[in-house]
Amino acid sequence: MSSLTLSKKLYKAFFITLLLVFALAYLGPLYVMLTTSFKGIEEIRNGNILALPDALNGSAWVKAWSSACTGGDCFGLAPYFWNSMRIVIPALLISTAVGALNGYVLSQWRFKGSNFLFGALLFGCFIPFQVILLPMAKLLAWLGLANTVTGLVLVHVIYGIAFTTLFFRNYYVGIPNELVRAARLDGAGFFAIFRHVFLPLSTPIIVVSVIWQFTQIWNDFLFGVVYSGPGTQPITVALNNLVNTTMGGKEYNVDMAAAVIAALPTLVVYIVAGKYFVRGLTAGAVKG
Amino acid sequence: MFDYLEKHLPKLMLAPTAIVTLVCMYGFIGWTAALSFTKSRMLPQWDFVGWQQYERLFANPRWHVALDNLLVFTVLFIVIALFLGLMLAILLDRNIRNDGALRTIYLYPMAVSFIVTGTAWKWILNPGLGIEKMVRDLGFTDFEFRWLVDPDMAIYTIVIAAVWQSSGFVMAMFLSGLRGVDDSLIKAAQIDGASTFRTYWHVILPVMRPVFFGAVVILSHIAIKSFDLVQSLTGGGPGYASDLPATFMYTHAFSRAQMGLGAASAMVMLAGVMAIIVPYLYSELRGKKS
Numbered sequence: 012m013s014s015l016t017l018s019k020k021l022y023k024a025f026f027i028t029l030l031l032v033f034a035l036a037y038l039g040p041l042y043v044m045l046t047t048s049f050k051g052i053e054e055i056r057n058g059n060i061l062a063l064p065d066a067l068n069g070s071a072w073v074k075a076w077s078s079a080c081t082g083g084d085c086f087g088l089a090p091y092f093w094n095s096m097r098i099v100i101p102a103l104l105i106s107t108a109v110g111a112l113n114g115y116v117l118s119q120w121r122f123k124g125s126n127f128l129f130g131a132l133l134f135g136c137f138i139p140f141q142v143i144l145l146p147m148a149k150l151l152a153w154l155g156l157a158n159t160v161t162g163l164v165l166v167h168v169i170y171g172i173a174f175t176t177l178f179f180r181n182y183y184v185g186i187p188n189e190l191v192r193a194a195r196l197d198g199a200g201f202f203a204i205f206r207h208v209f210l211p212l213s214t215p216i217i218v219v220s221v222i223w224q225f226t227q228i229w230n231d232f233l234f235g236v237v238y239s240g241p242g243t244q245p246i247t248v249a250l251n252n253l254v255n256t257t258m259g260g261k262e263y264n265v266d267m268a269a270a271v272i273a274a275l276p277t278l279v280v281y282i283v284a285g286k287y288f289v290r291g292l293t294a295g296a297v298k299g
Numbered sequence: 300m301f302d303y304l305e306k307h308l309p310k311l312m313l314a315p316t317a318i319v320t321l322v323c324m325y326g327f328i329g330w331t332a333a334l335s336f337t338k339s340r341m342l343p344q345w346d347f348v349g350w351q352q353y354e355r356l357f358a359n360p361r362w363h364v365a366l367d368n369l370l371v372f373t374v375l376f377i378v379i380a381l382f383l384g385l386m387l388a389i390l391l392d393r394n395i396r397n398d399g400a401l402r403t404i405y406l407y408p409m410a411v412s413f414i415v416t417g418t419a420w421k422w423i424l425n426p427g428l429g430i431e432k433m434v435r436d437l438g439f440t441d442f443e444f445r446w447l448v449d450p451d452m453a454i455y456t457i458v459i460a461a462v463w464q465s466s467g468f469v470m471a472m473f474l475s476g477l478r479g480v481d482d483s484l485i486k487a488a489q490i491d492g493a494s495t496f497r498t499y500w501h502v503i504l505p506v507m508r509p510v511f512f513g514a515v516v517i518l519s520h521i522a523i524k525s526f527d528l529v530q531s532l533t534g535g536g537p538g539y540a541s542d543l544p545a546t547f548m549y550t551h552a553f554s555r556a557q558m559g560l561g562a563a564s565a566m567v568m569l570a571g572v573m574a575i576i577v578p579y580l581y582s583e584l585r586g587k588k589s
Contacts, residue, residue: 023394026390026393026394027394027395029390030387030390030391030394030395030401031401033383033387033405034401034404034405037404037405037407037408037463037467038404039423040408040416040419040420040423040463041407041419043419043422043423044419044422047422055428056428059432059433059436060422060423060428060429060430060432060433061433109315109316112312113312113313113316116309116312116313117313120309122309122310125309125313128313128316128317128320130580131320131324131325132316132320133580134324134576134580135320135324137520137572137576137580138324138328138569138572139523139524139545139565139568139569139572140524141526141544141545141548141549141564141565141568141569142327142328142331142565142566142568142569143323143324143327143328143331144548144549144552144553144565145330145331145334145343145552145558145561145562145565146326146327146330146331146334147323147327149330149343150323169319169323170323172316172319172320173320176316200305200308201305201308201309201312226410229412230411230412230413230414231412232412232413232414232526232527232530232531233526233527233549236530236549237549237553247412247414247415247527250414250415250418250531251414251418251530251531254418254421254531255534263422263425263428266418266422267418267419267422269418270415270418270419271415273412273414273415274410274411274412274415277410277411277412278407278410278411280410281406281407281409281410282403282407285403285406288406288410289406289471289475
């Protein structure tokens with residue numbers, strides 16, 4: 012360190028300060044959401060958006076969770092929070108399982124046309140969903156699943172498979188095919204090899220896939236707003252309704268508490284398993 | 300019989316995905332394309348009218364507002380997010396050995412939905428009580444900051460919120476790219492006496508070209524699909540001043556019973572995405588083979 016000249020040290024101090032200033036800027040919105048959610052409405056009107064609350068007042072949180080109006084009814088976000096859970100959990104489990112098997116076939120059991128199929132599927136990661144919204148609504152109505160949680164699960168599974176397959180295929184491609192050949196010589200079949208050779212190796216990519224799907228589906232708004240009805244809306248739709256409800260005076264503290272509640276599950280996942288979250292983002296993003 | 304099944308089992312396993320892809324992706328795209336050539340309003344109907352919906356679409360001033368907004372939003376969003384992401388990645392890479400905490404802070408907005416992002420920024424940018432009031436309280440009593448309700452400026456609030464949400468992701472991509480750069484390259488450049496700036500400009504950045512292109516593709520993709528953020532932040536308003544193609548499509552197809560017109564706008568969006576994605580995928584796949 013002694014070899015560093017003074018100007019280099021100054022530069023370094025400047026850059027680190029810059030990084031910290033940016034960190035504060037990125038944290039700003041979360042800070043504002045949290046502090047606002049604990050303020051009373053008078054305090055919000057008279058005070059400063061950056062000021063800390065005078066006291067920790069949790070009433071906005073209680074209201075946001077259990078009695079705020081979200082368009083049609085006034086049960087707070089709670090029912091919609093559970094709707095989202097009922098959509099997310101089955102959809103992410105099914106799409107991850109299907110993706111794992113698909114990736115296994117596409118990397119280890121290739122056949123004529125399998126690469127073409129993968130390419131065709133990959134394209135699905137990129138289409139703007141507006142282009143399938145109308146016919147999907149038709150299909151759901153035809154299946155009797157319009158405005159149901161099951162319908163939303165189905166939609167998220169269908170359009171999630173492209174991503175989960177991509178994750179598993181790119182992961183399994185790194186496993187030498189000799190493993191499969193040796194296991195086959197020992198008489199193991201398709202599923203036995205998957206179960207005893209590939210599955211035990213798959214923990215990291217399963218975590219990546221589950222986190223990715225959890226975040227994607229929990230945060231979805233487009234499918235939620237188009238394919239849900241009263242009572243089956245996911246939390247993003249309910250939050251948007253709550254914030255844009257025009258009845259009565261605006262309660263910014265309730266809005267912010269509701270926003271934090273809607274963000275909490277994915278934030279917790281991110282804080283607990285951030286490493287895998289980043290890996291999912293970059294794997295889903297760059298590698299084709 | 301068993302052998303036959305065993306031999307074709309891999310294909311059978313893929314069959315459901317193949318069928319679903321064929322029907323729910325390609326079939327549905329075809330369905331929407333067909334619909335865009337009809338007069339469908341409330342319900343689909345199949346009397347074809349040629350390019351009439353597209354003519355109506357491009358004669359519609361609201362669509363042009365949406366396209367103009369998309370251009371402004373996409374360019375600003377990509378340029379600012381790339382600049383911030385690259386800057387943060389380089390600063391982190393050079394100055395901080397243990398960057399876990401900072402990286403977590405820059406990236407957490409990506410875990411938050413666009414609806415929550417929009418809700419938060421709608422409050423921060425609130426003309427009466429947000430930043431404007433804060434600056435006024437500091438003594439600048441004439442300060443005005445009402446982009447959210449200004450038809451000319453509303454689109455820029457969407458840029459701000461989108462950059463906050465996504466730039467950390469660009470940072471993460473660049474950072475993993477930088478960490479992947481061969482150290483010997485950097486050492487060689489330094490031995491040759493290259494300055495830090497020149498090392499980055501001439502040695503490191505060229506190696507990161509694929510990361511750069513990857514980031515541009517993802518960001519433009521996010522931009523074209525942007526829907527949630529507009530709905531929650533401005534609702535497309537004031538009026539339709541901050542409409543984007545995605546909100547235009549939603550409004551016309553689902554609220555205004557203009558199904559044919561909505562389908563036409565969706566097809567234009569698909570064409571836009573394909574113009575970016577197809578060359579990218581093509582070069583990616585070709586690059587892998589050689």
